Amino acid sequence: HRWLAGVLGASYALCGWSVLEATYNTMWLDGLVAFPLLCLVGEWARTRRHPVLAPLVVALAWTANFYTAYMATIGAALVLVVRLLLEEPEVRERVGGLLRAARSVAIGIALAAPLLFTVYLGTKNAFPGRTTEFRPAGLPDFLARLLPATYSFGTPALFLGSGALLLACTLPFHRPAPARERWAWPALALLVALSLQWKPTHLMWHAFVTPNGSPYRETFVLGGVLVIAAWSCLSYGLPGRRALLGGCGVLVLAGAGAAFSEGLVSHWTYPVFVAGLVASAAGLLIGRHRGFGRIAALLLVAALVGQAAVTVAYGDRARVQRLDDYPVWGDDHTARAAAVSGADGWPGYRTDPGRTQLTGNDPLLIGGQGAAYYSSLTPDVLTRTMESLGGGWTSRGRNLQSLDNPVTDALFDIGARAHWVKGGETTVSRETVPPLVTVRPPGSRPRFDGSPFRNQEALLGSRVYTQVGHGTKCPAGTEVFFWAPDYFGEASLGANPVLGKNAAQMRGGRPARRAALQPLGTAPGGVAVHGGPRDGLTGCLDTARLTAAVERLRTTGATSVQITDTSIRAELPSGSQGTAVFAMPAIEGWSCRAGNGPARPATAYLGLVSVPLDGSTTSVGCTFRPPGLTAGLWAGALGLSGLLATGLLPVALARRRALTKSSSG
Incomplete structure (x- = not known):
């Protein structure tokens, strides 16, 4: 019944994490792939095989997506511990297996360090977003997500085909399997499931920070452990009626508990679940008899594909109502790409x-x-x-x-x-x-305040908005802009335009969204903004003033700019004094120099990269090196040395022993 391995592999590939979460955010598939690969690394460590290949597999997983690889590594470590307890009676062998696995993981992570260090420091410099407090899902909701055709962003996508679930639940009742194995894998699955719900272990799974999005990103590990339990059951032969009855009983209890979930169980859930469970149980029973292998395979595959298809379809519809919906590539995309x-x-x-x-x-x-x-x-x-x-x-x-x-x-x-x-x-x-590099005159550096209009003027270096205020009526001919960052609705010039047709759409509401400053058109004179909140700010832009300000920056700014993938260099008019301002954010990693002077970390001018000018410099340049790259390269070199030592040292020792033996002989 080797074909059943393929069915279980497909069950893992079509688990809820894959078909409900990774379908629209494909990077989550990296963890799904990494988990079995890292389990294989653990098995190699236990059996003393492939000491050089194992770190390369670890490096591949951590390079693809270090976040999910971190979770997969924890899961694989738990699987290895169970394997060592079941297969290695000697304490020395158990400790040796763990040490060999730790060596492979350490070398592999070191090889991936140039990327890992850079990304880690990037997260430290990233916008923090919102601090989220973990709230575990209720038991009925948790059980409901094991079933097909359920969806919720804040609960774990635990769906697994009925065949794999049935076999995993049948293992404790499958007498041909050794008692230790019958309980070890279900115990591990229960342990992982509980760890998803307990805050300290939840934080451990997520690198000690609750994510802003789904709080159950380690769900694929539980799916993998359940599939391992299912295969362990099969490895001792197809289960009999009594064992299957016990497994069905466990799933029926889980399904009954899911009935108390509020809003997660759809009208498709129980019919599809029951049909899949019956088909899977029938397939496993029929498969015990010779000549019925094809029918058994058909039943199990049909149950898996049918449940997965319904789950995907239901999830797609539910997701559109709750998350952003983006159109597939079409004529509009082509036209915009061509225009740009x-x-x-x-x-x-x-x-x-x-x-x-x-x-x-x-x-x-x-x-x-x-x-x-x-x-x-x-x-x-x-x-x-x-x-x-x-x-x-x-x-x-x-x-x-x-x-x-x-x-x-x-x-x-x-x-x-x-x-x-x-x-x-x-x-x-x-x-x-103006050019990418402009010059601001000497003097004290301005600061931002609460008004975006005045902040724009501070960075521009010129007053261009004639009026700014609440309920302001802009002079005729000025361009009107409206700012209300928390407003969700529509705003227009005056009450005459039909809202929704000529009005600006504003989608504010922190902490999730912040509405951008909106252009409302040219003021006819004596007309205030209609439809916005009272605390919204109106700004009246004088385009003639803006044109004059732009011309001043063009006159004093860079005469030429050269750009490479990692650097920017600008030639300035002779005698430039004050501050050279680059039209790029002052993120960490920029180092700049004036003329042939020494390179120093870039300074910030209202959030943009800047370089002080003393009047004797006619050029400025900046180079970007991602923070952590240098340290990561050193760690990578250390990992490469460890990899070479792992591969070459045993060969050298074997040759030395051979030479010693031949010389003594």
Whole structure:
């Protein structure tokens, strides 16, 4: 019945974590793949095999996704402990197996250190988002997630096909299996399940920080342990009727407990669960008889595929109602990508793919050099700088939005901006903007305050908003901008426009979302903003003043700019004094120099990289090296030395023994 191994492997591949979570965030598949590979590393350590290959497998897993590899490593360590207790009677062999596994993990992590150190320090410099308090799921909800066709973002995606669940629950009743093994794997599964629910172990699984998103990201480990228990049951032959009856009883009790869940069990859950359980039990019973192998395989495969398909379909529909929904690539994407590509002028100026986003990472998908990115590593200094200038975000500050404002476009050298209306054409507006490197005159450095309009002026170095206030009526001909970061609704100039058609859409509401400063159009004169909250700020932009300010920055700014993957260099007018300001966030890792002077860590000018000028310098340059890279390279070199020693030392010792033996003979 080796084909059953394939069914169990497919059950693991189609577990709830895979089909409900990793389908829209594919990086979670890395942990799903890493867990069995790291279990194999543990088995190699127990049996003294592949001492060189094992660290390479560890390095691969930790390089792919160190976060889920960390969880998979903990799970694999637990599996190894059980294997050693079951298979190695000698304490010396058990300790030796653990030490060999620890050596492989240590060398593998060291090999991945250039990436790990960089990412770790990146998380330390990232915007913190929201501190989340872990709240374990109730027992009925926990049990409900074992069943098909359930979905919830805040509970563990534990679904596993009925065949694998039935075999795992049958193991304690399967008499041909040794008593120690019958209870060891179910005990480990129960231990892992409890660790998902207890806060101290929850923190251990998640590197001692409760994540902002799903609090059950180690769920795939429990799925893997249950599959191991199922295979352990099968390794002693197909279970008989009594054993299967016991396993079915356990699952029926779990299903009954799930009935007390509030809102998780769908109308598909129990019919699909019962049908799959009956088909799986029938397949396992029929499979005990010769000549019925194909029918048994058909029943088990049909149960797995059917339950997984229904779970995927239900999860997709439920997810759309609760999470962001992004369209698949279509004509709109193609048109916007072509428009952005046609307007691209980097590094002469940046091109922004537009305020109306198709995804959370439009510059990656569509092109251009905008700031609208989603990342768990979004730098704290970038998010806070954009906040101060009126920027908006979602995902608790880690998904920045494009800021459609001519002042910030000038500040960040955005000379072309795409505009898109659903169902309409993509247009590109162009503006004359300063270069990437500009010069501010000598004097005390300004500071940000509570108004994004005044903050923009502070960074620009010129007063361009004629009026700023609550309920302000802008003079005719000025451009009107409205700021209400916590407002969720619509705002327009005056009460005449039909809200929803001509109004600006604002989606605020911290801590999850922050509404960006919105353009409302050209003021007709004597008209206030309609539809927004009373504490919202209105700014009246004088475009003539902005044009003059931009021209001053162009005159005193860089005459030429050269850019590589890791550096930027600018030539400045002779006699430049004050501060050279680079249109890029002052994240850690930038080192700069004026002329041929020594390189020093970059200073910050209102959140942007800056270099002091004394009037004798005609060039400035900055180079970026990710924090932690140097230390990571040293650790990687140490890991490589350990790997070479692991492979070469036994060979050298064997040769020495052979030479000693031949010389003594």
